[in-house]
Amino acid sequence: MIGSIQLHKLERSITNDSHFLATLISCTLIFTIYVNLSTIQSFAIGIIAFVLYFMINAIFLAQAFFEKEDAFSSLMFGVLLLIMLLGFVGWLVMIIHNLDVPMFTMVLLITTTISSLSNRRMKNKSDTR
Amino acid sequence: MTLANQTSKLLRISELLYLLFTALSFYLLIASRTGEAHTVWQVLHPAFNSTLFIATFLLFTIIFTAEKTTHKLLFIISHSILIHSLFSIIFPAGDLSGQQMILGRTRLVFDNAVLHGWTGWRPTMPVSTFVFEMFKGINLQAALSTILARMFSLDLLYVHLFLVPVLWGAFIPVASFLTTKTLGVSENASILSSLLVSVFPYATYFGAISVPNSLGFIFFFYSLYFMLRHLSTNDSKTTYYMVIFSVFSFLSHYLTGIMSFSLLFLTLAFKTYEGEKKPSSINARILLVVSSVVCLSLLPLSFIYMKFFDSTSNAVFTLDKFYELPLQEIVGLFFLGELVHGFDLKTILLIIVGPLLALLSMIYQLYNLRRNPNDKIRIRIYFLFTAFLIILVDYRILKLFMSGLPINEERLWVFSGFIAAPFVALAIFAILSSLKTFVKARSPSTITFAGLKTMSKSDVFRVVSLLLAINILIPVLLGGWITFSLSAAYPHVAPLQTTWYELEAVKYIEENTYEKYNVIGDIWTIFAGEVIVGINNPRAYYFGEQSKIGHDLFVNMSRDPSPRWMLWSMNYTNTKVAYFIVTEPRVGTEEFNEVLSKAKENSLQVYGHPEGFGNGKLYVFSYRKE
Helix, strand or coil: CHHHHHHHHHHHHHHHCHHHHHHHHHHHHHHHHHHHHHHHCCHHHHHHHHHHHHHHHHHHHHHHHCCCCCHHHHHHHHHHHHHHHHHHHHHHHHHHCCCCHHHHHHHHHHHHHHHHHHHHHHHHHHHHC | CCHHHHHHHHHHHHHHHHHHHHHHHHHHHHHCCCCCCCCHHHHCCCCHHHHHHHHHHHHHHHHCCCCCHHHHHHHHHHHHHHHCCHHHHHCCCCCCCHHHHHHHHHHHHHCCCCCCCCCCCCCCCCHHHHHHHHCCHHHHHHHHHHHHHHHHCCCHHHHHHHHHHHHHHHHHHHHHHHHHHCCCCCHHHHHHHHHHHHHCHHHHHHCCCCCHHHHHHHHHHHHHHHHHHHHCCCCHHHHHHHHHHHHHHHHHCHHHHHHHHHHHHHHHHHHHHHHHCCCCHHHHHHHHHHHHHHHHHHHHHHHHHHHHCCCCCCCEECCHHHHHCCHHHHHHHHHHHHHHCCCCHHHHHHHHHHHHHHHHHHHHHHHHHCCCCCCHHHHHHHHHHHHHHHHHHHHHHHHHHEECCCCCHHHHHHHHHHHHHHHHHHHHHHHHHHHHHHHHHCCCCCCCHHHHCCCCHHHHHHHHHHHHHHHHHHHHHHHHHHHHHHHHHCCCCCCCCCCHHHHHHHHHHHHHCCCCEEEECCHHHHHHHHHHCCCCCCCEEECCCCCHHHHHHHHHHHHCCCHHHHHHHHHHHCCCEEEEEEEHHHHCHHHHHHHHHHHHHCCCEEECCCCCECCCCEEEEEEECC
16 A cells, blocks of 8 residues: 555656656666666666666656556556657667667657657646646 | 455465466476477476466466456466567577567667668669568567667667567557456456457467567557547547557558558448438448448458569469369368368367357347447447458458468467457356356355355255356366467477577677678578578678578588688678588488588588587588688
8 A cells, every 4th residue: 555655656756747857867867778888788777777767758658648547557558658659769760870879869868858748748738727 | 354354365375376386487487498499398397387277277266356457467467478488488599480580680770780770771772662661560670679678788689589478468468458348348357358368379479479460469459449449439539549559550560550450440430330320220331331341351452462562572362272272171271271281179179269259259249239229338349240250251361362472361360369358258257247146146145164054955065066166167277278278379390499509609600700701501590690690791691591592502512511602602792701500400410421521521621619519510610711
């Protein structure tokens, strides 16, 4: 029960994204992934960054597009949508040029921007209602 | 202690046991990992089937309790990932199939060896072909695998191997759950359907291999869910999602894409029918039938028109099979398709029992709904029934009336499995509910062991046997069904999978060669090369799987292992070093020994370990351009 409340709180603080804090964390994670990929190449760092990146952006997308669904379905849709978005932006960048490390970082940045802006747009909409 | 507390305690114990047996099953899979086997059944730990059966049985008992839906779904997801990971965990390079070819191409994107994706833009390429190649599912999957591998900072091989098993395991049960829920049934029946997707062997197989078609199936299932929602809502968001998932289904693979769009048009036709049926019922029905026929024809026609984009495509409508095959085989193909060729009765039964049960369940549901024409669910069940029939008819058209198809038409079983799963769950749940009603009607509201003493012997026997049937027999039967279905899903006959020594040799060459090189080898060597360096990589060149030049070079080298063929290959591929790989289990001991002695006669230098790789089962010869 306590765990569920804390998770709910975490979800709320991510979707509130006050002062773009969650978005900034997401950008820091992208920088971490970039540095890890270019120098350290540690799987442990990679997996932690991956989980956090997915959590933040999937919650953004879930809030933006599947707000009315129940919590579990909404999160699952958020994750699926994030995978689709990553795949689509990655596909587009790959077709235009390629997916080397700088381009890959660009893909993550574009995805974060889209997720964050979608979340903010929906939040503004629901605030004005 | 109250009854509720006791039940809760029992539930927690069941859940702990379930987790234990699932973890044990994963452990047994890891323990079965091998670098030299033909099929998973050859090396699978003997206790795996038993632990999987017990885990599945426990999962079914948990499903029928009042546990939270989220928890049940999480348990089902872990179970689903387990049964789709056999290839990826047991074989070091996964299943020797299309998934290794996809990896070979993805590797080039990952290593930045190509621009603009696989088969990117060339000046000689017609624009239509470029567009076709660009939209091929391999590019979407390559992008996704590359991004995930870079995020994890992990080699592409591992991400590629587990991409589909994990995505399928996580998202297909949820899609099945949501789809069944749109039919207005209880949460428990919906949960049941999310586990029952695993009883369809073709679906399990496609969930175990990382190919674009499998990704497409995932998106198809979600597009189907939104289509069902769209039928009884005017929410614009649902329409967008329906289209977006169909587009992604198409980007992943044209088969799933065409199927998604066929059903999307069918959805629109059903929606129009709902709007028009009151003023003019007959016209609306005729329109619906015509639309269904159009939707049905989209898949076969798309294969015919594919030749405008892909010059290698040569699908045609033909009656050849009717002229060439005996009547008995035609009838067999019509009813069972590919299953008539070499499948045993058990496998045939396991493959057809699910769709058959679903068909009966659909007919029963439609029969029940005829008294309730205004029921919202009615249109959804009619839609699914029509979609199911379209897939059945399309399969027969592809099987009997067409030839030269670019894909195996057996893949259509996966679509029918997705549509069938909710109806199988409905049928089983209806049986369970009837049994429960029967028990309730013939027993006091609460039965205690003390209370049993007051009942007559025949009543006690009836009540106890029904309770056993509900709580033990049905979970045992369903657990057994899923476990047996696994044996039909994973092949029992296959060529020798990529071996550890083939991988070791390919890795050794890659790590110790600093110039551009090419490798002459049989198709199995090419598969191993695809896993490590990719296909047609200009820096580390392996000829394509269907390359005639590559094949001829290997045949010539096997007959006459001399530097001249290696020099020729170096000139052809613009490389500095050439390697020739010969493997004993692939060519046979006699030919292997002959090649070795001839190579030594021709003073070809053995590369790497002088005694060969894999305890002498594989030799690498090298030649360097002066």
